[in-house]
């Protein structure tokens with residue numbers, strides 16, 4: 001008998017990026033006591049669980065995604081006692097706790113990696129992927145393969161004073177673990193049990209589909225791809241086996257939940273990861289819709305917004321996977337620009353409209369909603385003045401790469417600013433006081449968005465156009481309706497360049513969700529399989545005075561409608 005209840009199917013998950021949420025002791029860095037002071041705010045929104053970006057000890061070369069100790073808490077965030085209190089306070093409010101499991105790599109400051117470097121014969125050498133370099137025609141030492149890191153540059157770092165290199169698919173300070181080694185896998189299962197024994201309810205698996213590499217390691221022979229090597233490490237040969245093993249030894253023994261952050265997954269593999277019968281993960285993030293205005297991999301390189309791609313990415317998984325597994329619905333996280341500042345949206349003119357529109361067309365779909373801190377008040381991208389203001393090292397890497405490609409500095413910076421992860425990492429805007437209420441002391445580690453006097457929680461709650469209150473109503477509606485929770489999805493007009501439309505059906509009941517994803521009016525023609533006199537407007541983001549359902553509905557910019565079908 002399984003102990004797993006599938007609680008995640010009726011969940012709303014709020015993501016916290018701890019560095020930037022709330023600073024209780026005025027050192028400029030968010031912390032656990034700060035988070036505890038805001039739990040009621042999260043609960044009131046309608047969330048039922050919180051996913052915490054990494055809280056572990058880390059040199060913060062990648063702000064926690066470089067873990068130095070999987071079983072500890074970073075002292076800047078608090079102590080293990082603080083964490084235990086956090087779990088208790090969450091549970092007391094009916095909020096589940098989800099930790100970030102960063103298992104593709106460790107920090108180079110992790111004791112395993114230090115031991116591996118210190119002694120070639122240490123057993124920890126085989127926890128990582130070390131290889132001899134090669135000699136090119138001129139006899140120069142070159143890396144073992146031509147793979148590039150997803151943070152730009154070679155994916156291999158030379159071990160000083162030797163001819164050996166180690167693999168890092170991200171920053172040099174993030175050496176990849178060797179998942180072929182059963183001891184590594186046993187450690188990971190043990191870490192999962194360690195946290196579940198502390199009451200943790202689930203995990204988000206960081207870039208999980210890179211765990212398994214194809215051996216022997218070899219060159220990627222494809223012509224000039226941005227990311228060389230992906231065909232030898234994305235969805236690798238033992239991926240499914242590794243996930244099943246983690247279930248067997250840890251996840252299936254608890255009432256757990258897992259969401260995997262996938263990295264450009266193949267459709268068929270993606271489906272297998274989440275199929276219930278596979279016993280691997282409960283859902284994955286598939287970010288295709290979030291690359292509808294940029295180039296995947298290098299998400300700082302913009303392209304004109306493509307609505308058709310957005311729809312395919314958002315609705316495709318709902319259509320493909322319904323009935324066999326579960327889906328995740330997401331617009332923002334700590335790695336992407338603010339949603340109201342992208343997708344071709346004129347933010348100045350349509351911030352409220354776009355924030356509520358995006359929430360409706362996304363979170364009325366099939367899957368569990370994930371809401372990123374600040375999204376619920378429509379936080380925007382920051383107009384960073386210079387690179388120094390941007391603390392994410394990836395911003396520097398990408399800028400340097402663009403310069404090497406001879407993109408003029410001004411243009412490169414403008415592109416970078418539009419897509420930079422830093423946009424998601426400015427401190428949460430609580431009120432109009434200094435530092436946006438994040439603290440009252442030291443300057444925050446990452447600068448505050450200067451628009452905080454206008455856009456903050458306090459002002460939003462006082463406003464008639466409150467994004468937070470809209471989210472509250474939307475989430476409450478979703479949670480109270482079986483059709484919205486689990487009905488299947490059918491898309492209409494996939495090629496339309498303004499309209500997004502889909503239905504949700506369960507039993508004899510049906511909804512139609514329609515939105516105008518553009519800054520100008522649009523006509524929506526009622527699909528032939530709906531009867532006009534059986535439809536009524538159940539929910540909308542903009543005040544719609546005429547409630548008549550017409551053959552052709554005129555839609556305002558960023559207007560969304562939830563139409564309910566009442567069969568006669």
Ligand code: GLC
Pocket residue numbers: 062065066102170206207261334335
């Ligand atoms: C994931 C994280 C990102 C991190 C990367 C490497 O994509 O979300 O923040 O930089 O993995 O761990």
Ligand code: CA
Pocket residue numbers: 023024025026027028029030031076
């Ligand atoms: Ca602090």
